[in-house]
Amino acid sequence: MKNPLDSITGTIVSGIILTIILLALLENFLNT
């Protein structure tokens, strides 16, 4: 599998996916 960080598009998409994961973590598992 190609490393997504090898392209700018892959980097930005990875950042957006990571953002969604962290927001879900905050919403469901951390007391905010």
Place this chain on the structure above:
Amino acid sequence: MDFIFAGATDIYTGLMRFFHVIAGVAWIGLLYYFNFVQVPALKAAAADGTGAGITKHVAPLALLWFRWAALATWLAGAALLGDNFTTAFLLQDGYEAIGLGSWLGTIMLFNVWVLIWPNQQKILGMKKATDEEKTVARRVALLASRTNTMLSIPMLLLMTNGLSHKALLHI
């Protein structure tokens, strides 16, 4: 007029936040410059042999501002957290969002000083390195820089969208 009559703590916090944002703009702005402008430009310049101007005159100066802006941003952020520094990094008591953002910023600072800067010194000829070492350095520096670009997206969202309102109020 409230600003004029603000207490010393408010002025200190306000100045630190202002400094944190200015240094952060310089840091992340240069990070985006490297990823979105310099790397593709150097690739194009390699084709016609015109990259020397960038690697000799632009990159070292950009890296100088980049790494010190990164440190200044982190220090001002730590000063802003103040007594709540540990609470934030332990993701507790209303500091979960800003704490996650602080962790991302800290990982990014580590990448700048431990992975990007030492490897860029080899790539740009500021530190002695063999051709094989330069090849490895190019890969490590690129991936660390791309990792920081990726991390900057959730980091900025966590720090700017109001999830950290409790940290802003210092309560």
